[in-house]
Structure formats: C-alpha cells, structure tokens
Amino acid sequence: MEKGSIDTLQQRGYSSSKRQAGRILTSVTGLFIAVIVTVFPLGYFLISYQYIAGSLVTEAEINAAIILHAVNVTPELYEIGRETLSASISQRLKQGRGEIRRLVNEKNVVVAESADKIEPPFIMRDATLMESGVAKGRVEIYRSLRPLLIRTGGLAVFSLLMGGGIFFILFVPPLREIRQTEDIVQKSEERYRTLAEAAQDMIFIIDRDDNIQYLNSFAAQQLGRPIADMIGRPRRDLFPPDMAAPRKYDLTKVIEQGEPLQAESSAILSGRKVWLSTSLAPIRDADGQVTAVLGISRDITERKKARDALAASEQHFRERVNEEVEKGREKDHLLIQQSKLAAMGEMIGSIAHQWRQPLNTVGLIIQDIRTAHQLGELDEKYLREGVAKAMSIIRHMSATIDDFRYFYQPEKEPHKFNIAEAVVKAISLIDASFKNNNIEIELDLRDDVTAVGFANEYSQVLLNFLSNARDIFIERKTPHPRVVLRLFKEDDKSVLTVSDNGGGISNDIMDKIFEPYFSAKQKGQGTGIGLYMSKMIIEKSMLGKLTAANNGDGAEFRIEL
Known part of the structure; x- marks a missing residue:
C-alpha cells in the first residue's frame, strides 16, 4: 500500500x-x-x-x-x-x-x-x-x-x-484520450485516497514551506485534532516538539537530495510513548522538481519491544555461551592435566618395566662382588670388570630416562617427520612391558611414509593404543596375544592401523569410546581420557582422522594424516 x-x-x-x-x-x-x-x-x-x-x-x-x-x-x-x-x-x-x-x-x-x-x-x-x-x-x-x-x-x-x-478528425481522439487519462487518474487517486484513509498508519504530505497539505484520518486521530484544523497549517504547530524537530532535518534532506529516507524515532501520541518507523519520499511536479514530501509513519512499539527483548535474550545467550565456553576450557584444561598425570603414571610404569631387569642385574653384580670378597677371590681385575659391567647397565638406565623425558616433552611447531621412526620410538618405550607379558608385536612398516605434525604426540597416541591393548590382554587373559602395526599410503595419505586379537570392542560402546571420561575398563583401572585425547591430538592438532572398528578377532584403530 x-x-x-x-x-x-x-x-x-x-x-x-x-x-x-x-x-x-x-x-x-x-x-x-x-x-x-x-x-x-x-x-x-x-x-x-x-x-x-x-x-x-x-x-x-x-x-x-x-x-x-x-x-x-x-x-x-x-x-x-x-x-x-x-x-x-x-x-x-x-x-x-x-x-x-x-x-x-x-x-x-x-x-x-x-x-x-x-x-x-x-x-x-x-x-x-x-x-x-x-x-x-x-x-x-x-x-x-x-x-x-x-x-x-x-x-x-x-x-x-x-x-x-x-473536430472529430483532429480533436476528438486527443480529447477522448485526455478524458480517459483524467478518469483513470481520478479513479486511481480516489482508490488510493480510500486506502490511505483506511490505513492504520499516519500518512501526511508536507510542502516545501513545511506546511501540511494532507493528513489521513488515522494521523488526525493520533494527533487528537480535526483534519480541517490542520490542513494548510505549519507542521511545527501541530506535531509534538519531539517529532517536529528531528523530522525537519529529514524533510529538508529529502527535498534537497530528492531521495527517499527511512528513520525510526520515539514520540508521545494519545498520551503514550510510541516508536514510529517513518518513510519519507519526494513528490515531484511535471518538471521533476520536488514540491512536497510524502510521509508514512507506522507504530512499531511492539516490534521494538520484541526486538529489544530478542537483543537482551541474545546478550544473555551470548553470556551463557561464554560461560559454557569458559567451563569447556576449564574442562579441557582439567583433561589435559589428567592426561599428563595418566601419561606420567604410564611413564613411571614403563620405566619400572624397563629398569626391573637392569636393576636385578646390578644387584647380582654387587652380590657377586661381595661373595668374591668373602671367598678371597676379589682382586683388582675382578673388581674392575664388575664395576664396568654395572656402570654400563646404569648408563643404559640413564639413557632410558632421557628417552622418556624427550618423549613427553611437547613440541611447539608442526614439522615433517618419518612415521615409521615415531612408531619404533613408541614401541621401544613399552617393549619391556610387552615382553614381560609375552605379547607379540608384528610390524609391517614402509620406511618412506611421512607426515606433517608433532612426532612425539603421534608416538604418544600410538603408545596409548598399545597400553590399552596390553591391559585388555591381561584383563581377558587372551591366549597368544598379538598386536599388528601396518603403515602404508592410500590416496596420498599416510595410514597406520593398529590391530589386536583381544576380542574387540562391544557394539554398545563403540560410539562412546572417544568421549571424555568414558572407560570400558574395570572401575579404578582407567581414566577415560586416553582415547579422547588421542582423537583431539590427531583431528584437532594434526587435522587428521582417527577411527575405530572391530576387525577379525579384535579391535583396529586407524590413523590417517
């Protein structure tokens, strides 16, 4: 309209x-x-x-x-x-x-x-x-x-x-056309005047001298005065001051620039404060000159309230989101700390496995030196050989400590690394524990497969898979336990699969194993953050993909980079 x-x-x-x-x-x-x-x-x-x-x-x-x-x-x-x-x-x-x-x-x-x-x-x-x-x-x-x-x-x-x-030849057709045009325009004006009078919007026309040329009935009703008393009067004498002053600037702008304008403002109408959305458009004469301005003001008070309420709701929602994000960060920080503690416990356990045999050997060397001394067989040569053998074992134990310390040291920047080397490094840290439990490791690795990321974190993920497999073998008492690692390329991607014969993952929990704090182990034996952190490392830090599935007699984890 x-x-x-x-x-x-x-x-x-x-x-x-x-x-x-x-x-x-x-x-x-x-x-x-x-x-x-x-x-x-x-x-x-x-x-x-x-x-x-x-x-x-x-x-x-x-x-x-x-x-x-x-x-x-x-x-x-x-x-x-x-x-x-x-x-x-x-x-x-x-x-x-x-x-x-x-x-x-x-x-x-x-x-x-x-x-x-x-x-x-x-x-x-x-x-x-x-x-x-x-x-x-x-x-x-x-x-x-x-x-x-x-x-x-x-x-x-x-x-x-x-x-x-x-007359009929030269003048009747033009006169007929003019009459028809006048009738059409008159009917159009009557139709739109009827629409303007029936509209629930304030419709008015202001001339270049800021006088009111037209007001519809709704506008007169809102202003509380008869239409006859307002036509031809200065606008500033009829509209409230809070409406007259801002609109004067807008009206002048429309008249001078000849372009429509849209504005929102508040006003007091019928004794209440309302918000109005006003559209101003220029009215031109036959020569294209702006002679007046047509204004249509619509009451948007309820829409304004709804919009303000929506904005307040959005602000509240944004604050809640920020709170939840902060809680999520705290949760992630806690998970990282727990992951570090779990890794530390894993590292201590691995060190214990790595050191158990060397410590036994050193103890036997010391006992042998004591026995030789009691039997009078301890001479310079015997003592020197025993000490050299003990020191060699101690140096090997020290190197093991360095391996673990460098392994758990975080890397700052991603770099290109050889995946086979990262696999061998992870296996070396848990090899003693596997041997103590008679777990066989089978390797099928290509030496030329590389990836860009964090080598230590990649090895940490792999170590997590191997530790879980070892625990499953022990818990389920799997006969002839075996882990198979295969490294190959597929569609320009590096793929590492870690398979075991430990009986697989139950279908009831398959879609939950990567959730934080979820563990399939007996209560007190698992933190439920190992696989979650592994997925975060592969997919968030290294932009890869980590999946799990049952394959044959056990489970298979697949890493794609």
Missing part, C-alpha cells in the same frame, strides 16, 4: 498537467470551430453585401445620369412623362433580379417607380439629380437581402458541418 500511495500521490502534478492540457485543447477546439462557423459565413456576407451595395450605387448613378439628360432635353417630363421616366429608371435592370426603383423630386414626392415584388429585409442606395449645382431629385434603388441571408445561412451550415468533421 505504501509504495502505491507514493506513486499515486507523486502523479498529482502529472494529472494536473493533463487536466491543464485538456482545458487548453478544449479552448483551442472551441475557438477553431467558432472561427470556421462564424468567420467564413460572416466574411461571405460582408463581401457580398459590399458588392450588392456597390452595384446599387452604380446603378443609381447611371439611372440618375440618364434621367437627368432626359429632363434637360425635355423639362416637362417631371409633369407629363411618368411612363418615360419609369422606363428610364428601369434601364439596365436584369431579368429575375427583384428590385424597386424610384424617382423622387426635390419635394420628396415619388415621380416614377419601377417595382418588383420583393421580400424584406432590403438594402437601398440612391443617387442625387444635380442641375447647375441644385438638387432636382434623386433615384432610389431597393434590393432584398433575403437571398444573401439564405446563401449565408447555407454557408454557415456547411461551415458548421466542416468544422464538426475537422
């Missing part, structure tokens, strides 16, 4: 121009027909009248000359020659032309007359008989103007018909 109202109201100048053109065309048409109907017959009448008058004057003068000559020759003609005089004044009379010809003496008495039957109105011309400078009488000739009037009337009828034909 708003767009149609704007278009229609902006056409007011155009419709006014159409009406003006219609009036001009009607005036020109009337003048043209009047000229045709009046000038032609009138011109014909005047020209014909002058011709008749001239011919009558000439005939009168000729007759006067003839009679004057006859009278001069025979002076008694005035007294005795009526028939001769009547014949004289009848000379040059054309047959069929109705005239009255008279000879009048100086006493204004008709001396002779030649008369036809003619009908009024008449035209009369005369000529004076002069003798020695003295008037002796005059000759009068009368002729009827009825034939001329009849011809003039016929010409007028012909002119009227011709003017009417020209």
Whole structure:
C-alpha cells in the first residue's frame, strides 16, 4: 500500500498537467470551430453585401445620369412623362433580379417607380439629380437581402458541418484520450485516497514551506485534532516538539537530495510513548522538481519491544555461551592435566618395566662382588670388570630416562617427520612391558611414509593404543596375544592401523569410546581420557582422522594424516 500511495500521490502534478492540457485543447477546439462557423459565413456576407451595395450605387448613378439628360432635353417630363421616366429608371435592370426603383423630386414626392415584388429585409442606395449645382431629385434603388441571408445561412451550415468533421478528425481522439487519462487518474487517486484513509498508519504530505497539505484520518486521530484544523497549517504547530524537530532535518534532506529516507524515532501520541518507523519520499511536479514530501509513519512499539527483548535474550545467550565456553576450557584444561598425570603414571610404569631387569642385574653384580670378597677371590681385575659391567647397565638406565623425558616433552611447531621412526620410538618405550607379558608385536612398516605434525604426540597416541591393548590382554587373559602395526599410503595419505586379537570392542560402546571420561575398563583401572585425547591430538592438532572398528578377532584403530 505504501509504495502505491507514493506513486499515486507523486502523479498529482502529472494529472494536473493533463487536466491543464485538456482545458487548453478544449479552448483551442472551441475557438477553431467558432472561427470556421462564424468567420467564413460572416466574411461571405460582408463581401457580398459590399458588392450588392456597390452595384446599387452604380446603378443609381447611371439611372440618375440618364434621367437627368432626359429632363434637360425635355423639362416637362417631371409633369407629363411618368411612363418615360419609369422606363428610364428601369434601364439596365436584369431579368429575375427583384428590385424597386424610384424617382423622387426635390419635394420628396415619388415621380416614377419601377417595382418588383420583393421580400424584406432590403438594402437601398440612391443617387442625387444635380442641375447647375441644385438638387432636382434623386433615384432610389431597393434590393432584398433575403437571398444573401439564405446563401449565408447555407454557408454557415456547411461551415458548421466542416468544422464538426475537422473536430472529430483532429480533436476528438486527443480529447477522448485526455478524458480517459483524467478518469483513470481520478479513479486511481480516489482508490488510493480510500486506502490511505483506511490505513492504520499516519500518512501526511508536507510542502516545501513545511506546511501540511494532507493528513489521513488515522494521523488526525493520533494527533487528537480535526483534519480541517490542520490542513494548510505549519507542521511545527501541530506535531509534538519531539517529532517536529528531528523530522525537519529529514524533510529538508529529502527535498534537497530528492531521495527517499527511512528513520525510526520515539514520540508521545494519545498520551503514550510510541516508536514510529517513518518513510519519507519526494513528490515531484511535471518538471521533476520536488514540491512536497510524502510521509508514512507506522507504530512499531511492539516490534521494538520484541526486538529489544530478542537483543537482551541474545546478550544473555551470548553470556551463557561464554560461560559454557569458559567451563569447556576449564574442562579441557582439567583433561589435559589428567592426561599428563595418566601419561606420567604410564611413564613411571614403563620405566619400572624397563629398569626391573637392569636393576636385578646390578644387584647380582654387587652380590657377586661381595661373595668374591668373602671367598678371597676379589682382586683388582675382578673388581674392575664388575664395576664396568654395572656402570654400563646404569648408563643404559640413564639413557632410558632421557628417552622418556624427550618423549613427553611437547613440541611447539608442526614439522615433517618419518612415521615409521615415531612408531619404533613408541614401541621401544613399552617393549619391556610387552615382553614381560609375552605379547607379540608384528610390524609391517614402509620406511618412506611421512607426515606433517608433532612426532612425539603421534608416538604418544600410538603408545596409548598399545597400553590399552596390553591391559585388555591381561584383563581377558587372551591366549597368544598379538598386536599388528601396518603403515602404508592410500590416496596420498599416510595410514597406520593398529590391530589386536583381544576380542574387540562391544557394539554398545563403540560410539562412546572417544568421549571424555568414558572407560570400558574395570572401575579404578582407567581414566577415560586416553582415547579422547588421542582423537583431539590427531583431528584437532594434526587435522587428521582417527577411527575405530572391530576387525577379525579384535579391535583396529586407524590413523590417517
């Protein structure tokens, strides 16, 4: 409705121009027909009248000359020659032309007359008989103007018909189009005026002088004054000050720039504070000049409240999200700490497995030295060999400590590393524990497969798989336990699979094993963060993929980088 109202109201100048053109065309048409109907017959009448008058004057003068000559020759003609005089004044009379010809003496008495039957109105011309400078009488000739009037009337009828034909040919189609356009515009204006009056929006028109040209009923109702009291009045006298001042700037901007404008503002209407969304659009005349501004104000108070409530809700939601994110960070931090503690416990257990045999060997060496001393067999050579053997074992134990310390030291930047070397490194840290539990490790590794990431963290993930497999073997007392590691390339990706024959993962918990704090081990034997951290390392830190599935007699973990 708003767009149609704007278009229609902006056409007011155009419709006014159409009406003006219609009036001009009607005036020109009337003048043209009047000229045709009046000038032609009138011109014909005047020209014909002058011709008749001239011919009558000439005939009168000729007759006067003839009679004057006859009278001069025979002076008694005035007294005795009526028939001769009547014949004289009848000379040059054309047959069929109705005239009255008279000879009048100086006493204004008709001396002779030649008369036809003619009908009024008449035209009369005369000529004076002069003798020695003295008037002796005059000759009068009368002729009827009825034939001329009849011809003039016929010409007028012909002119009227011709003017009417020209009018219908040249002027009726344009007039009809103008009338149709006026009707269409008038109906359109009436239709949109009806819509404007029925609208529940404040619709108004302000001219360039900031005076109100139009207000719809709803606007008048909201302002609390009759429409008749507001039309033509300055806007600032009718609108509340909090509405008048800001709108003045907006109205001036629309008038100067000729572009529509949208704004929101608050106002006091009908005793309550409301929010209005106002659309302002320029109204142009036929020359394209902005003459006024159309405004449509809509009450958006409820929408404003809903929007503010939504914004408050979004802010509250954002704060809750931030709180949950912070809790998640704390949770991740706790998981990392727990993972570190679990790794430390795993490292201590691995060190214990690695050191158990060397410590036994050192203990045997010390006991052998004591026994040799008691038996008197401890000489310099025997002591030197025993000490050298013990120190070699101690140096191997120290190297083992360094291996574990470097293994658990985090790396700062990703780098390209050889995956087979990372696998061998992880196995070396748990090899003693596997041997103590008679667990077989089978390797099928390609030496040329590399990846970009963190080598120590990759080995830590692998160590986690091997530790879980070892615990499953011990818990389930698996006969002939075996772990198979295969490294190969697939679609330009490195793939490492770790398979065991420990009986596999139950389908009920398959989709939960990578969740934090979930453990399939007996209570107190697992933290539930090993596989979760492994997935985080592979997929978040190294942008790879870690999956698990049952394969044959056990489980299979697959790492893709």
